Amino acid sequence: MLQSVGLAAAVVPSVALAASWDVTQASSNLGVFALSDAELAERRINVTPIGELELPTGEIIACDPLISGTEMPTLSRRVKPGHYPVSLLETQGRVAVAVLRFRLGTPVRWELATLPGQDVTTLKDDEIFGYPVDGGLGSFMDKTAMVLMSEQLDKLGADQNYYDDVLAAEFTPNQDRFVMHRPVAGNPLNIAMFWSGWGDGFYPSFWGLDAAGELLLLTTDFGVLEDADGREKK
Structure with missing residues (x-):
């Protein structure tokens, strides 16, 4: 079993890691x-x-996005400001992998995405860094978008919640699988939100790099695929 470390402590099913921690084993x-x-x-x-x-x-x-706030830290790596495509790999009726693509190409090297202060060399053989999900959703966003959404959350009444009163209508046209949510109408800042695989859990994200060390993509694996295969095992 692979242990999660960082924002929350939980256990998620995964492969056993080798004696020397290897990101591709995660x-x-x-x-x-x-x-x-x-x-x-x-x-x-x-x-x-x-x-x-x-x-x-x-x-x-x-x-x-539903259990985080303005105190949520950004990932240690930064990318060039701009706008980048997001795609989902789906199988078995679920979102299996979320991908934020910075440039074309096939990664040849991978890094576990970490927060400031996290060091992969401190991980034990059966541990990972990642983020906890308690609302069935994952997301990618710029830190400024989190500020906007937090401001909107503060405006909700005591009997309201952000999903039911704001997001549900936006998710519906996409069979509740995803939405590119704009916290403030007319403001281009948005948040890519999507189902988190089978639901709540603890999920790692990874940076994919080319041979020159340039970032190609950021991806979160929700544990639906097995060995990059969506077919159910017999």
Whole structure:
């Protein structure tokens, strides 16, 4: 069993890690990005583009958007400010992997996404860093978007909640699977929100890099795929 470390302590099912901690052992699904369209189809994995994410500061938060707030730290790595496409890998009627793509290419090296103060060299063989999900959702956002959403949360009445009173109507057209949510109408700042696999849990994110060390993508694995395959095991 793989232990989670950091924002929350929980246990999530995964593969056993080798004696020397290896990021590729933390997920058996990183190879999915090397598959062709035909191979994805054979493995019953559908790719769903959901829109472009605005990152005016390049400081990214990956989290359950319903249990986090303005105190949520950004990931240690920053990207060039801009707007970048988000897509979902779906299988078995679930969102299996969320992908924030910075440039084209197939990653040849992977890093576990960490927060400031987290050091992968301190991880034990069966531990990971990641984020806890308690509301069934994951997300990517710029830190400034979190501030906007927190301000909107503060405006809700005592008998209201953000999902039921704000998000539900936006999720409905997409079968409740995802939304590119704008906390403030007319403001381009948005948040990519999506189902978190089978629901609540603790999920790791990874940076994919090319041979020159340039960032290609950020991805969160929700543990639906196994060995980059969406077909149910017999």
